[in-house]
Amino acid sequence: xxxxxxxxxxxxxxxxxxxxxxxxxxxxxxxxxxxxxxxxxxxxxxxxxxxxxxxxxxxxxxxxxxxxxxxxxxxxxxxxxxxxxxxxxxxxxxxxxxxxxxxxxxxxxxxxxxxxxxxxxxxxxxxxxxxxxxxxxxxxxxxxxxxxxxxxxxxxxxxxxxxxxxxxxxxxxxxxxxxxxxxxxxxxxxxxxxxxxxxxxxxxxxxxxxxxxxxxxxxxxxxxxxxxxxxxxxxxxxxxxxxxxxxxxxxxxxxxxxxxxxxxxxxxxxxxxxxxxxxxxxxxxxxxxxxxxxxxxxxxxxxxxx
Numbered sequence: 693x694x695x696x697x698x699x700x701x702x703x704x705x706x707x708x709x710x711x712x713x714x715x716x717x718x719x720x721x722x723x724x725x726x727x728x729x730x731x732x733x734x735x736x737x738x739x740x741x742x743x744x745x746x747x748x749x750x751x752x753x754x755x756x757x758x759x760x761x762x763x764x765x766x767x768x769x770x771x772x773x774x775x776x777x778x779x780x781x782x783x784x785x786x787x788x789x790x791x792x793x794x795x796x797x798x799x800x801x802x803x804x805x806x807x808x809x810x811x812x813x814x815x816x817x818x819x820x821x822x823x824x825x826x827x828x829x830x831x832x833x834x835x836x837x838x839x840x841x842x843x844x845x846x847x848x849x850x851x852x853x854x855x856x857x858x859x860x861x862x863x864x865x866x867x868x869x870x871x872x873x874x875x876x877x878x879x880x881x882x883x884x885x886x887x888x889x890x891x892x893x894x895x896x897x898x899x900x901x902x903x904x905x906x907x908x909x910x911x912x913x914x915x916x917x918x919x920x921x922x923x924x925x926x927x928x929x930x931x932x933x934x935x936x937x938x939x940x941x942x943x944x945x946x947x948x949x950x951x952x953x954x955x956x957x958x959x960x961x962x963x964x965x966x967x968x969x970x971x972x973x974x975x976x977x978x979x980x981x982x983x984x985x986x987x988x989x990x991x992x993x994x995x996x997x998x
Contacts, residue, residue: 694763706770708727738908739761800980803983853902857899857903939964
């Protein structure tokens with residue numbers, strides 16, 4: 693049984709995951725990985741199976757709670773939900789008004805995360821190296837797909853939740869970015885900020901189905917092919933840097949259902965302004981802040997294991 697302080701730290705980690713999940717291009721799974729709770733999170737979600745359902749139906753709530761590692765899930769997911777609902781407005785504002793700053797911070801964070809995660813692989817072989825390359829190529833390809841507008845019917849909202857949550861627990865593959873590709877990012881973000889209960893409930897139901905199904909696969913991979921899976925996840929994160937690069941040029945835009953102009957096709961460019969009055973130096977400082985935060989978190993996680 694963890695102490696109250698330990699559960700508070702888990703809650704803070706959940707807040708970090710939620711803040712990352714709101715940004716299209718950054719995964720909450722990345723935060724879970726670097727804070728040392730990734731495998732426990734996957735295995736806890738996996739335990740929500742038929743046996744757990746039988747315990748509920750027999751009203752053996754205490755046994756059910758113990759089986760699913762309930763206090764752990766409660767601490768992490770309450771942090772995620774609080775973060776998403778409290779930071780949605782702020783993230784939406786920053787993405788619209790200061791995109792270079794927020795992308796720079798997360799770029800530094802992801803670079804440091806890749807380095808940190810790869811340190812877990814003590815001995816390399818051909819299959820591990822191939823897994824890393826495959827992860828990079830796959831994530832890079834996903835970031836180049838052109839987003840589109842899609843149906844707002846509830847069945848598609850459910851499907852979007854199931855697909856996005858799978859990406860959300862993969863380090864480097866952002867569930868928010870998958871929602872962008874599915875044409876549902878702004879729609880779901882607006883539903884959260886405007887408290888559209890029906891849309892949120894259907895999306896959440898899809899997410900529950902998706903995350904339970906996908907966690908079983910991830911748990912099996914981590915048990916059978918641990919280092920190959922870690923390399924694949926690190927590759928996902930490295931490949932996603934294409935999406936997170938702060939400076940972009942919009943080649944093609946589209947008008948969404950709200951009449952707002954949104955970027956459709958973008959390409960990465962060099963910083964257009966390196967002067968003292970431009971975004972370059974603040975962006976560099978924010979990227980360094982992202983690097984230092986990962987360094988601090990890794991030290992903290994290492995200290996907590998001692």
